[in-house]
Amino acid sequence: MIIDREPEQSAHARMGGRPLLLIVDDQPSNIQVLFSIFKDDYDVCMALSGEATFTFLEQRLPDLILLDVVMPEVSGFDVCRRLKGSERTADIPVIFVTANSDPEEEARGLVAGAVDFIVKPFHATVVKARVNTQLTVKRQADQLRAMAMVDGLTGVANxxxxxxxxxxxxxxxxxxxxxxxxxxxxxxxxxxxxxxxxxxxxxxxxxxxxxxxxxxxxxxxxxxxxxxxxxxxxxxxxxxxxxxxxxxxxxxxxxxxxxxxxxxxxxxxxxxxxxxxxxxxxxxxxxxxxxxxxxxxxxxxxxxxxxxxxxxxxxxxxxxxxxxxxxxxx
Ligand SMILES: [Mg+2]
Missing domain, CATH: 3.30.70.270 (Reverse transcriptase/Diguanylate cyclase domain)
Structure with missing residues (x-):
């Protein structure tokens, strides 16, 4: 595998700081709800559209994205597919958040590369727990990726x-x-x-x-x-x-x-x-x-x-x- 980039890490992985969460939803009121759940534990950023998401990702890489499915222009599925198709963003876990509880929709989201699917209305504690689980998995994967690039004896690159x-x-x-x-x-x-x-x-x-x-x-x-x-x-x-x-x-x-x-x-x-x-x-x-x-x-x-x-x-x-x-x- 050719890696066409330097390993790029979020602030979380790099400095052991607070994880960075990106919330994407075309409804500011939905963002508000999620923001209030996570603001005490994480750094939270937001985007109101798929295009705004890609603009954001050019500047920073979040540790996890909470992604609305139904948005005008670029849908959440399309955003997810594009993230997973780019080596730079493929490792960022995506959790879909939607009001639609259709199992087929959920399956589509997972096929698009999401790690989880949360249906509204949700309980804050459940959402928190599911996000925490995915962040733990992400942190462990980041550590393994970093270790795979380091020489065990000397600590320099391998x-x-x-x-x-x-x-x-x-x-x-x-x-x-x-x-x-x-x-x-x-x-x-x-x-x-x-x-x-x-x-x-x-x-x-x-x-x-x-x-x-x-x-x-x-x-x-x-x-x-x-x-x-x-x-x-x-x-x-x-x-x-x-x-x-x-x-x-x-x-x-x-x-x-x-x-x-x-x-x-x-x-x-x-x-x-x-x-x-x-x-x-x-x-x-x-x-x-x-x-x-x-x-x-x-x-x-x-x-x-x-x-x-x-x-x-x-x-x-x-x-x-x-x-x-x-x-x-x-
Ligand atoms: Mg929406």
């Missing part, structure tokens, strides 16, 4: 997230004509570190290296991920080779500055990393996979040249790469 983000950023840069850089980072002689100190210390080393790398990556679109084993990788949007090399050298120095003793390393007395960087303009062709392969080649080059250093290269879709740069020599 490879699945990296693959998704690299694709997104490649396509974005291809559309906008901007640059994109990828850097690959490998801990030098890590097997020897494990052999000498044991796997628990090896894990601790990887956590510290990840922490040192992450501390430097403060620009919001930049992503650090654990690629596997002792390998890390960064996606750097709007970054050319120069910027990637400057950053790579800083990352190399930061890991070295941790001062983790590594007596069996041939590169230094402490834990070090080798880094390969590649940068290019996706609008000129090629693929995200080819850019990544370029960074991997540069990592190999850094290792061949003695490790604990940075190598980089401009990526070209035609396969005519620029001159490799041994940045450690600079």
């Amino acid at each position: 490879r699945r997230r990296f693959d998704a983000v690299l694709e997104i950023e490649w396509r974005r840069a291809a559309r906008e004509g901007g640059e994109l850089a990828v850097i690959m980072i490998d801990v030098d002689f890590f097997k020897r570190y494990n052999d000498r100190f044991g796997h628990l210390e090896g894990d601790n080393c990887l956590r510290q290296v990840a922490g040192a790398l992450q501390q430097r990556l403060t620009r919001s679109p930049d992503l650090l991920a654990r690629y596997g084993g002792e390998e890390f990788v960064c996606v750097l949007p709007a970054t050319g080779l120069n910027g990637a090399l400057i950053l790579s050298n800083e990352l190399e120095q930061r890991v070295r500055a941790l001062g983790l003793p590594h007596p069996d390393s041939e590169a230094a007395a402490v834990v070090t990393v080798s880094i390969g960087a590649a940068a290019g303009r996706p609008s000129e062709g090629g693929s995200a996979a080819a850019l990544l392969a370029n960074a991997d080649t540069q990592l190999y080059c850094a290792k061949q040249n003695g490790r604990a250093r940075v190598c980089g290269q401009n990526f070209s879709a035609q396969g005519q790469h620029g001159d490799p740069v041994d940045a450690a020599a600079n």
